Amino acid sequence: xxxxxxxxxxxxxxxxxxxxxxxxxxxxxxxxxxxxxxxxxxxxxxxxxxxxxxxxxxxxxxxxxxxxxxxxxxxxxxxxxxxxxxxxxxxxxxxxxxxxxxxxxxxxxxxxxxxxxxxxxxxxxxxxxxxxxxxxxxxxxxxxxxxxxxxxxxxxxxxxxxxxxxxxxxxxxxxxxxxxxxxxxxxxxxxxxxxxxxxxxxxxxxxxxxxxxxxxxxxxxxxxxxxxxxxxxxxxxxxxxxxxxxxxxxxxxxxxxxxxxxxxxxxxxxxxxxxxxxxxxxxxxxxxxxxxxxxxxxxxxxxxxxxxxxxxxxxxxxxxxxxxxxxxxxxxxxxxxxxxxxxxxxxxxxxxxxxxxxxxxxxxxxxxxxxxxxxxxxxxxxxxxxxxxxxxxxxxxxxxxxxxxxxxxxxxxxxxxxxxxxxxxxxxxxxxxxxxxxxxxxxxxxxxxxxxxxxxxxxxxxxxxxxxxxxxxxxxxxxxxxxxxxxxxxxxxxxxxxxxxxxxxxxxxxxxxxxxxxxxxxxxxxxxxxxxxxxxxxxxxxxxxxxxxxxxxxxxxxxxxxxxxxxxxxxxxxxxxxxxxxxxxxxxxxxxxxxxxxxxxxxxxxxxxxxxxxxxxxxxxxxxxxxxxxxxxxxxxxxxxxxxxxxxxxxxxxxxxxxxxxxxxxxxxxxxxxxxxxxxxxxxxxxxxxxxxxxxxxxxxxxxxxxxxxxxxxxxxxxxxxxxxxxxxxxxxxxxxxxxxxxxxx
DNA sequence: CGCGAGGATATTTTT
DNA sequence: TATCCTCGCG
Numbered sequence: 001x002x003x004x005x006x007x008x009x010x011x012x013x014x015x016x017x018x019x020x021x022x023x024x025x026x027x028x029x030x031x032x033x034x035x036x037x038x039x040x041x042x043x044x045x046x047x048x049x050x051x052x053x054x055x056x057x058x059x060x061x062x063x064x065x066x067x068x069x070x071x072x073x074x075x076x077x078x079x080x081x082x083x084x085x086x087x088x089x090x091x092x093x094x095x096x097x098x099x100x101x102x103x104x105x106x107x108x109x110x111x112x113x114x115x116x117x118x119x120x121x122x123x124x125x126x127x128x129x130x131x132x133x134x135x136x137x138x139x140x141x142x143x144x145x146x147x148x149x150x151x152x153x154x155x156x157x158x159x160x161x162x163x164x165x166x167x168x169x170x171x172x173x174x175x176x177x178x179x180x181x182x183x184x185x186x187x188x189x190x191x192x193x194x195x196x197x198x199x200x201x202x203x204x205x206x207x208x209x210x211x212x213x214x215x216x217x218x219x220x221x222x223x224x225x226x227x228x229x230x231x232x233x234x235x236x237x238x239x240x241x242x243x244x245x246x247x248x249x250x251x252x253x254x255x256x257x258x259x260x261x262x263x264x265x266x267x268x269x270x271x272x273x274x275x276x277x278x279x280x281x282x283x284x285x286x287x288x289x290x291x292x293x294x295x296x297x298x299x300x301x302x303x304x305x306x307x308x309x310x311x312x313x314x315x316x317x318x319x320x321x322x323x324x325x326x327x328x329x330x331x332x333x334x335x336x337x338x339x340x341x342x343x344x345x346x347x348x349x350x351x352x353x354x355x356x357x358x359x360x361x362x363x364x365x366x367x368x369x370x371x372x373x374x375x376x377x378x379x380x381x382x383x384x385x386x387x388x389x390x391x392x393x394x395x396x397x398x399x400x401x402x403x404x405x406x407x408x409x410x411x412x413x414x415x416x417x418x419x420x421x422x423x424x425x426x427x428x429x430x431x432x433x434x435x436x437x438x439x440x441x442x443x444x445x446x447x448x449x450x451x452x453x454x455x456x457x458x459x460x461x462x463x464x465x466x467x468x469x470x471x472x473x474x475x476x477x478x479x480x481x482x483x484x485x486x487x488x489x490x491x492x493x494x495x496x497x498x499x500x501x502x503x504x505x506x507x508x509x510x511x512x513x514x515x516x517x518x519x520x521x522x523x524x525x526x527x528x529x530x531x532x533x534x535x536x537x538x539x540x541x542x543x544x545x546x547x548x549x550x551x552x553x554x555x556x557x558x559x560x561x562x563x564x565x566x567x568x569x570x571x572x573x574x575x576x577x578x579x580x581x582x583x584x585x586x587x588x589x590x591x592x593x594x595x596x597x598x599x600x601x602x603x604x605x606x607x608x609x610x611x612x613x614x615x616x617x618x619x620x621x622x623x624x625x626x627x628x629x630x631x632x633x634x635x636x637x638x639x640x641x642x643x644x645x646x647x648x649x650x651x652x653x654x655x656x657x658x659x660x661x662x663x664x665x666x667x668x669x670x671x672x673x674x675x676x677x678x679x680x681x682x683x684x685x686x687x688x689x690x691x692x693x694x695x696x697x698x699x700x701x702x703x704x705x706x707x708x709x710x711x712x713x714x715x716x717x718x719x720x721x722x723x724x725x726x727x728x729x730x731x732x733x734x735x736x737x738x739x740x741x742x743x744x745x746x
Numbered sequence: 747c748g749c750g751a752g753g754a755t756a757t758t759t760t761t
Numbered sequence: 762t763a764t765c766c767t768c769g770c771g
Contacts, residue, residue, distance in 0.1 A: 619762040
């Protein structure tokens with residue numbers, strides 16, 4: 001028998017060898033769907049059914065794509081190199097770059113992220129002279145995004161909403177927003193998908209090329225596809241009909257983002273000759289965990305019938321803890337982790353919660369108890385100010401029509417170009433129908449601007465210089481040139497604060513990222529590849545499972561991951577399921593229930609659910625009831641523990657408690673008060689190694705690499721790190737982050 | 747043009 | 762409760 005089929009169970013084998021025609025693989029949590037998918041790809045290559053480049057595998061996240069890539073490589077060796085493993089968005093971006101002209105874009109179009117979308121919306125709302133209070137950019141964006149996900153053009157959208165005054169205005173905004181994107185030679189995330197569909201629908205030859213190119217198509221996490229993605233996949237698969245989708249309707253948790261669960265529920269209707277394969281054997285969790293998860297999810301109507309089972313052992317009972325308050329909850333969970341760290345090291349534990357707001361208190365507890373942790377989510381590396389500034393320089397160089405990028409950097413670093421000047425500049429551009437860049441380069445046009453004209457012209461010359469240089473140097477050198485010649489770097493160095501140092505470190509990280517993009521100075525595509533990566537592959541600080549740290553994240557972020565030990569916090573009505581969901585009906589509740597199921601099935605060996613009797617929500621103390629999801633579990637399947645008043649005065653008690661658990665866990669540096677608000681949100685936040693313990697204390701003499709020797713005056717607990725105040729002999733008092741400062745005791 | 751005060755606002759967010 | 766955003770002042 002074929003080697004590729006070894007070690008697969010029956011249904012998995014079937015999934016692998018059923019290569020022709022539409023295939024729906026219903027893969028329960030932990031049932032080895034990635035394994036099935038990767039082996040299937042290897043099988044197709046091995047059986048010479050197609051060449052590797054005829055195979056496409058689409059995922060949603062870069063992480064999933066990376067994982068699949070690795071596993072395909074392992075299975076197929078050299079052969080697999082040419083298999084297209086990609087996210088929806090980066091696949092589309094690649095196709096669009098090659099065909100941009102057909103849609104009225106150039107191949108160097110920009111990709112706008114949420115921030116840039118908001119900026120654009122703000123501009124549009126202002127230019128239409130609408131009140132931004134009535135048309136807030138956030139909700140405008142979500143309306144536009146759902147319209148796009150439903151494949152509604154502005155015209156269609158307008159028709160659909162006839163007779164609704166406000167919606168007519170919204171459609172004006174939508175239309176103007178699209179015009180602005182086009183004018184800036186830019187697309188947002190939704191456009192990447194939508195424009196690709198458009199490209200295919202209006203260009204038979206292009207579609208035909210890709211149909212022949214992708215003879216075998218695989219889509220992972222199919223339950224999360226939206227209408228556009230469905231359309232895209234259908235178009236691609238239309239000719240050869242070898243479409244294999246993998247998903248689990250029970251894990252569909254992105255409805256709020258336009259995912260349409262019907263895509264998976266109705267797959268068989270859309271493709272009547274579909275072969276359906278169910279992967280129901282779970283290899284991940286214990287029997288106890290699985291039965292609890294099954295008990296919860298069975299309350300959902302309208303799901304594909306399936307029951308996950310496992311050959312794994314019973315394992316310990318699932319636990320349910322009730323705490324007095326949210327503080328007690330966090331305290332209890334973290335202490336529980338500490339107490340059991342022999343059996344479950346930090347790196348094997350995850351704390352999952354419904355909302356990001358809950359993370360804070362767990363973070364505080366980790367810091368207080370000196371438990372190493374990693375928080376997933378929050379501010380993305382590429383969204384930080386300094387990074388976006390630099391990227392905007394690069395975008396300006398790459399895509400001269402990107403006015404938004406020009407606006408962002410025209411006065412960064414300060415060039416004395418203020419709002420008045422900008423307004424004049426923009427009206428000149430509007431009148432002449434030119435891009436900002438072109439106006440800036442046209443000195444005669446600047447005459448009406450007055451004093452600032454010279455400054456703008458200088459800026460223009462600088463940009464032109466960069467653009468000229470870009471053709472002949474690497475991305476890394478270009479970045480460094482920008483940093484030097486604009487004075488951006490110098491300004492940060494001169495600032496010399498904790499914050500500016502963190503920014504400089506981020507910039508260093510960006511530079512080393514840029515260095516990966518070609519060392520050929522005349523590689524003309526390197527910059528474009530870099531910008532695309534930055535726009536679409538934004539997970540620099542992706543989770544590294546080798547680290548011995550407790551992971552804190554939302555339930556959504558946990559999808560696709562697994563941990564030996566999982567705590568699900570905040571199992572309360574109003575929080576999980578959320579108030580909104582409870583309000584808007586059974587459909588929403590079912591989505592929350594799926595989320596609960598996703599969370600539970602992350603656990604391999606141990607699962608604990610926790611709830612608090614009182615919780616602060618939006619500044620109000622609430623007394624929530626236990627979550628219905630907990631009540632859906634038969635009580636004999638749960639070990640209930642009521643833990644009340646564990647930590648009344650948590651701040652002082654914290655250290656005593658740690659001592660009583662294990663003396664060695666007393667933080668070596670004493671923490672003087674919790675000063676959570678005095679934290680810098682800038683910096684590498686959670687990519688930074690929080691100093692687990694400091695080997696110096698107040699009064700000690702320390703040495704800093706730059707400032708020399710000094711005396712520690714104060715050590716404060718920050719949110720992510722210790723903040724250390726040192727009186728240096730030469731340079732005076734400085735406030736430093738321990739992990740950046742790398743102080744050495746003398 | 748930058749800062750601080752005060753008001754509005756408050757899920758989840760692969761790209 | 763905390764954060765984000767806007768407006769007004771220096």
